[in-house]
Amino acid sequence: MTAPRTGREVHLTSRPDGMPTPQDFALVQRALPALDDGQVLVRNLVMSVDPYMRGRMNDVPSYVPPFQLDQVLDGGAVGEVVESRSDSLSTGDVVLHGFGWRDYAVGAASGFRRVDAAAAPLSAYLGVLGMPGLTAYAGLLEVAVMKECDVVFVSGAAGAVGSMVGQIARLKGAARVIGSAGTAAKVDHVLGLGFDAAFDYKQGSVRRQLRAAAPDGIDVYFDNVGGDHLEAAIGSLRLHGRVALCGAISAYNETHAPPGPRNLALAIGKRLTLRGFIVNDHNHLRRTFLEEVGGWLRDGRLRWEETTVHGLENAPSAFIGLLHGENTGKMVVDLSGGSA
Numbered sequence: 001m002t003a004p005r006t007g008r009e010v011h012l013t014s015r016p017d018g019m020p021t022p023q024d025f026a027l028v029q030r031a032l033p034a035l036d037d038g039q040v041l042v043r044n045l046v047m048s049v050d051p052y053m054r055g056r057m058n059d060v061p062s063y064v065p066p067f068q069l070d071q072v073l074d075g076g077a078v079g080e081v082v083e084s085r086s087d088s089l090s091t092g093d094v095v096l097h098g099f100g101w102r103d104y105a106v107g108a109a110s111g112f113r114r115v116d117a118a119a120a121p122l123s124a125y126l127g128v129l130g131m132p133g134l135t136a137y138a139g140l141l142e143v144a145v146m147k148e149c150d151v152v153f154v155s156g157a158a159g160a161v162g163s164m165v166g167q168i169a170r171l172k173g174a175a176r177v178i179g180s181a182g183t184a185a186k187v188d189h190v191l192g193l194g195f196d197a198a199f200d201y202k203q204g205s206v207r208r209q210l211r212a213a214a215p216d217g218i219d220v221y222f223d224n225v226g227g228d229h230l231e232a233a234i235g236s237l238r239l240h241g242r243v244a245l246c247g248a249i250s251a252y253n254e255t256h257a258p259p260g261p262r263n264l265a266l267a268i269g270k271r272l273t274l275r276g277f278i279v280n281d282h283n284h285l286r287r288t289f290l291e292e293v294g295g296w297l298r299d300g301r302l303r304w305e306e307t308t309v310h311g312l313e314n315a316p317s318a319f320i321g322l323l324h325g326e327n328t329g330k331m332v333v334d335l336s337g338g339s340a
Helices: 052-056 121-128 131-143 160-170 183-193 206-213 226-238 280-297 312-323
Strands: 007-013 027-033 041-048 078-086 093-097 106-109 150-152 177-179 196-200 218-223 237-245 273-276 304-312 330-334
Touching: 007 312, 027 312, 041 121, 041 183, 078 106, 078 121, 078 312, 093 121, 093 131, 121 330, 131 160, 131 218, 131 237, 131 280, 150 160, 160 177, 160 183, 160 218, 160 280, 177 183, 196 206, 206 218, 206 226, 218 226, 226 237, 312 330
Parallel strands: 150 177, 150 218, 177 196, 218 237, 237 273, 304 330
Antiparallel strands: 007 027, 041 078, 041 106, 041 330, 078 093
16 A cells, blocks of 8 residues: 555543543644654554553653643554565564554554464454453462462453453462452353353442352452452452452542552451552563463463444544443454544
């Protein structure tokens, strides 16, 4: 195809106060720069929206710099090289990179990693074989140090990370795997993935529902939610229980600081380990993760789901929908049907 001269991109126009709204975003047409030596031009085919992006919309210090106002957002994407001035990538190569939220990405070839388009759907490299998959794998096995015969509780169990955590726990020999989700349909989905028990956290006390699902307690809690889920898990954890603190989506859109768990002092007597983690700290596991999870996918022992929104112009609504829990599995935006 002829290399385009312009491309569309999504900008953050205001910092959300609470839940983001469509008015916090703008779709902007931009001229694409000519390539320098060592650079490539990539047409994005699919992009990711992820919960961590909400934190980057606040102008506060964090482990990753905040998004800048009136500048293009970024995030995971997979696309096809349409022009190259690099010896390492050629026209037609399919690549994974961090320049999402735009139709076309320009950058140094070193910022793009070639993927096998024949081995899996492209969106898999943003989900089950990508950052969410590695998050689940590393968080459960290296951070929470799950062992055979552990009882494992996963919040946000119908999401991209949570659904993987529960299945990996089952495949690694957990005695019992319990998940929470936000609708009856999602509870059914989680049970269909092989969880031993699941409950709708909107239908009653998380503490009581978790106690009913695990009357003898739990050994591992993988936390995607925070809030009442973390408090309930602390109450149910047995001696030397472990918590992988991955996310706290229940608090991402709060306008006031939420209270901490009221029963945190239990962590002392129970000798609990509560450990926060960032997936990039566990890149040394990537090869093992891809080999093991890839094998489970090939032989059908691990399932993955997606919720797909079409068109770059709908990326903000996809992101807002993610925060409202409208997704089952990974939320992705298909960009393959349009061009600038």
